[in-house]
Amino acid sequence: MKTLTKSSLRKTATASLPKWKLRLYVADNTSKSVAAFRNLKQLCEAHLAGRYQIEVIDLLKNPQLAQGDQILAVPAVVRKLPAPIRKIIGTLADTERVLVGLDLQPNEANAFDPRQSL
Amino acid sequence: MKKTNTKSKIKSLRKSPTGIRGLDEITEGGLPSGRPTLVCGGAGCGKTLLGMEFLVRGATEYGEPGVFMAFEETSDELSANVASLGFDLPALVAAKKLMVDYVFVDRAEYQETGEYNLEGLFVRLGYAIDSIKAKRVVLDTIEVLFGALPNQAIVRAELLRLFRWLKAKGVTVIMTGERGDGTLTRYGLEEYVSDCVISLDHRVVDQVTTRRIRVVKYRGTTHGTNEYPFLIEKDGISIWPITSVQLEHAASLERIPTGIERLDTMLGGKGFYRGNSILLSGTAGTGKTSVAAAFADATCRRAERCLYFSFEESPSQIMRNMGTIGIQLEPWVKKGRLQFQTVRPFHYGLEMHLARTIKAISEFAPDVVIIDPISGLDTSGTPLEVKAALMRLMDFLKGKGITAMLTDLKMGGSFIDHTDAAISSLVDTWLVLRDLESNGERNRGLHVIKSRGMGHSNQVREFILSSDGIQLTDVYIGPSGMLTGSARVQQEGRERAERVTLNEEAERQQLALECKRAALEAQIAALRAEFSGEEAIITRTVRKDKQRGAVLALDEAAMGRSRQGDVVKSNGGRVRVNGEGAKHA
Numbered sequence: 001m002k003t004l005t006k007s008s009l010r011k012t013a014t015a016s017l018p019k020w021k022l023r024l025y026v027a028d029n030t031s032k033s034v035a036a037f038r039n040l041k042q043l044c045e046a047h048l049a050g051r052y053q054i055e056v057i058d059l060l061k062n063p064q065l066a067q068g069d070q071i072l073a074v075p076a077v078v079r080k081l082p083a084p085i086r087k088i089i090g091t092l093a094d095t096e097r098v099l100v101g102l103d104l105q106p107n108e109a110n111a112f113d114p115r116q117s118l
Numbered sequence: 119m120k121k122t123n124t125k126s127k128i129k130s131l132r133k134s135p136t137g138i139r140g141l142d143e144i145t146e147g148g149l150p151s152g153r154p155t156l157v158c159g160g161a162g163c164g165k166t167l168l169g170m171e172f173l174v175r176g177a178t179e180y181g182e183p184g185v186f187m188a189f190e191e192t193s194d195e196l197s198a199n200v201a202s203l204g205f206d207l208p209a210l211v212a213a214k215k216l217m218v219d220y221v222f223v224d225r226a227e228y229q230e231t232g233e234y235n236l237e238g239l240f241v242r243l244g245y246a247i248d249s250i251k252a253k254r255v256v257l258d259t260i261e262v263l264f265g266a267l268p269n270q271a272i273v274r275a276e277l278l279r280l281f282r283w284l285k286a287k288g289v290t291v292i293m294t295g296e297r298g299d300g301t302l303t304r305y306g307l308e309e310y311v312s313d314c315v316i317s318l319d320h321r322v323v324d325q326v327t328t329r330r331i332r333v334v335k336y337r338g339t340t341h342g343t344n345e346y347p348f349l350i351e352k353d354g355i356s357i358w359p360i361t362s363v364q365l366e367h368a369a370s371l372e373r374i375p376t377g378i379e380r381l382d383t384m385l386g387g388k389g390f391y392r393g394n395s396i397l398l399s400g401t402a403g404t405g406k407t408s409v410a411a412a413f414a415d416a417t418c419r420r421a422e423r424c425l426y427f428s429f430e431e432s433p434s435q436i437m438r439n440m441g442t443i444g445i446q447l448e449p450w451v452k453k454g455r456l457q458f459q460t461v462r463p464f465h466y467g468l469e470m471h472l473a474r475t476i477k478a479i480s481e482f483a484p485d486v487v488i489i490d491p492i493s494g495l496d497t498s499g500t501p502l503e504v505k506a507a508l509m510r511l512m513d514f515l516k517g518k519g520i521t522a523m524l525t526d527l528k529m530g531g532s533f534i535d536h537t538d539a540a541i542s543s544l545v546d547t548w549l550v551l552r553d554l555e556s557n558g559e560r561n562r563g564l565h566v567i568k569s570r571g572m573g574h575s576n577q578v579r580e581f582i583l584s585s586d587g588i589q590l591t592d593v594y595i596g597p598s599g600m601l602t603g604s605a606r607v608q609q610e611g612r613e614r615a616e617r618v619t620l621n622e623e624a625e626r627q628q629l630a631l632e633c634k635r636a637a638l639e640a641q642i643a644a645l646r647a648e649f650s651g652e653e654a655i656i657t658r659t660v661r662k663d664k665q666r667g668a669v670l671a672l673d674e675a676a677m678g679r680s681r682q683g684d685v686v687k688s689n690g691g692r693v694r695v696n697g698e699g700a701k702h703a
Contacts (some may be wrong), residue, residue, distance in 0.1 A: 025238060027237035027238065027240075027241055028237075032233055032234070032235075035232075036232075039232075059237070059238060059241040060241065063241045063242065063244065063245030064245060066238050066241050066242040066245070067219060067242060070221065070222045070223070071238040071242075072221065072223065072236055072238045072239040072242075072263070073228070073234045073235065073236050073237075073238055073239075073267065074234060074235065074236075074237045074238045074241075075234060076234070076238065086229075087228065087229070088228075088229040088230075088231050089228055089229070089230060089231065089234045090230050090231035090232035090233055090234045091231070091232035091233045091234070092231045092232055093231065093232035093233070094230075094231045094232055097229055097230065097231045098229075098231045100229065101229030101231060
C-alpha cells in the first residue's frame with residue numbers, strides 16, 4: 001500500500017474546502033492499473049488540486065482488502081470522503097463519466113459541498 | 119475422501135461425495151471433483167441450501183474446507199437461515215473449515231469509465247480459498263453479475279476465465295442459477311458448465327407441492343436420470359431414491375407369529391414368513407387395525423422393532439382403542455420398540471409421501487412395518503401412481519427384509535373386487551376380514567385368500583374382539599348354512615339338545631333289546647326242557663319195543679318149527695313191523 005500525499009496539499013487547502021479521500025484498487029502493475037492511476041491523478045490535479053488524497057491498493061498484495069469495499073472489478077476508485085461512498089470502475093479514460101461517477105463538479109471554484117451545488 | 123465409481127476399474131472420473139443423503143446415490147458417488155457443477159432451479163427450490171449443505175458436509179464429514187461466496191445474502195442471514203437445519207456456520211468459520219464471503223453487488227455503484235476486468239473477484243475468491251485451503255466452492259449466485267455490470271461481454275469473458283481458473287485450482291465448485299424462461303438458467307450459465315448440471319424443482323400439483331431433483335447431465339459417468347422427490351427437513355436435504363428395482367432379495371425361511379394364536383394355526387401353524395408382505399383387506403369396522411395392533415404387539419414382545427404408519431388415527435387414539443381389547447401398546451412406545459408415524463397423506467404429494475415413508479423406515483430400521491391403511495394414499499394420486507408407488511415401497515421393504523403389513527379399507531359389499539389386482543399380486547399373504555350379516559346382526563369373519571409358500575387353512579373363522587383380546591373361533595357350518603355370532607351360539611345349543619335326545623333314544627332301544635334277548639333265552643330254555651322230556655320217553659318206548667320184538671322172533675321160530683314152515687310168507691308182515699320198531703330204536 002502506498003499513500004500519495006501531495007506536499008502542496010497542506011499549503012493550499014483551506015479549512016472550508018472538503019477534503020477528498022480516494023482509494024484506487026488495482027490488481028498488479030498492469031497497463032490498466034497504470035492508466036487508471038494516471039487518469040485519476042490528472043483529474044484530481046485539475047479539479048481538486050491541493051485537497052485530495054489517493055490511496056492505491058494492489059489487491060494481489062493485500063487481497064483481504066477487497067472485501068471491505070466490495071471490490072469485484074478492477075481498476076476501481078472508491079470515494080471514501082466526502083460521504084457518501086461512491087464507486088467507479090474502469091481505467092477512468094472517460095473523464096465525463098468519472099466526474100459524474102465521483103459526483104465532482106468541474107472547476108469547483110466556489111468549493112462548496114458538491115452535493116449542494118447540484 | 120474421493121470415491122471412485124465402483125462400476126469401473128479403469129481410471130474413472132473422481133467424485134466428491136456431497137454427504138447429502140441420496141444425492142451421492144443418484145450421482146453414483148458425488149459431484150465431479152475439481153470441476154464446476156451447475157445447480158439450477160426456480161426461486162425457493164433449495165439451491166442455496168444444497169450448496170451450503172455440500173460445504174458443511176464436506177467440512178465436517180470429508181475434511182474438505184469450503185468457501186461460500188454469497189451474492190444474495192449476507193453471512194449473518196445465511197447463518198440464521200441454515201441454523202434451523204442444525205448447521206452451525208459461525209463455529210465452522212471459527213474453526214477455519216468454512217468461509218462465507220458476502221459479495222454485495224449494486225448496479226448503481228458501477229459507473230463504467232473505461233476498460234476493466236473482474237480480477238477483484240478472482241482475488242477475493244483466491245484469497246478465501248488459500249486462507250482455509252478450501253477444496254469446495256459455492257457461488258450463489260454468480261449471475262447477479264449479469265444484472266449488475268453493464269457490459270455483458272466482459273462478464274461472459276470473465277466468467278469463462280473464472281471457471282478455467284477454478285479448474286486449475288482444483289476446487290469442486292457448485293454454482294447456482296435461477297431458472298430462465300424455457301432455459302435452465304436465465305443468463306445461460308449452463309454454457310460455462312459442461313460437466314454436471316442438476317436441476318431442482320418445486321412444483322405444485324393439486325395444491326400440493328413437491329420438491330424434486332434431477333441430474334440433467336453428468337459428463338463421463340452414469341447417473342440416475344429420474345426426477346426424485348427430496349425433503350428439506352431439520353437435518354438438511356435428503357433424497358430417498360428407490361434405485362434398485364430388481365427382485366433379488368433372499369427369501370427367509372423364518373416364521374414369525376401373527377400375535378393371534380389361531381391365525382398362526384391357519385397359516386400352517388407358524389405364522390407369516392419374515393420379510394413377506396401381508397395385505398389385510400376389509401370393509402370399515404372389520405378389525406383391520408386390531409389385527410395390525412396384535413401383530414405390532416407380538417413383534418415388540420419378541421424385542422423387535424415395529425414402525426406403525428397410521429394415516430387415520432393419532433397414536434394416542436390407537437393406543438387407547440387397542441387397550442380396550444387387551445393390547446397394550448404404550449409400554450412398547452416407551453421402550454422405543456414401537457414408533458408411530460401419523461400424517462395425513464394428502465398433506466404431501468404421493469412421491470413426497472413415499473420419500474418420507476422411506477426416510478422414516480431407514481431411520482428407525484424396523485423389523486416390521488405396518489401401514490394402516492394404504493387406501494389412505496388414494497387421495498394423493500391417480501390409481502396408477504398409487505400402484506407404482508406401493509410397488510416401489512414393497513420392493514424397498516423386501517429388499518431390506520422387513521415384514522410389511524398393509525391394511526386396505528374397502529368400500530361396499532363386495533370385499534374382493536375392490537382390492538386392486540396389482541396390490542394383491544404384490545403381497546404374499548392376503549387376509550380378508552369381512553362382515554357376515556345375518557339374523558339382524560353383523561359379525562366378523564376372517565379367512566386367508568392366499569399365502570405363498572405355506573399350507574394354509576381354507577376355512578372362514580369367526581373373528582371376535584373382546585376385552586380379553588382377539589379370538590378366532592370356528593363358524594358353524596351345517597345344513598342351514600354358515601352361522602356366526604348369536605346364531606352360531608343358538609345353533610350350537612340346539613345341536614347339544616338334539617344330541618341329548620338322541621342319546622336317550624339309543625339307551626331306550628338298547629334296553630328293549632336286552633329284554634328281548636332275555637325273553638328269547640327263557641323260551642329257548644323251556645323248549646330245551648320239553649324236548650329232553652320227550653326224548654326220554656321215546657328212548658324208553660324204543661327200548662321196550664326192541665325187547666318185545668326179540669321175544670316175538672323167538673316165539674315165531676318156535677311156531678314155525680311146530681307148523682312145518684308153509685305159513686312163513688304170511689308172517690313176513692309181522693317181521694317187518696318188528697323191523698320198523700328196530701329202526702326207530
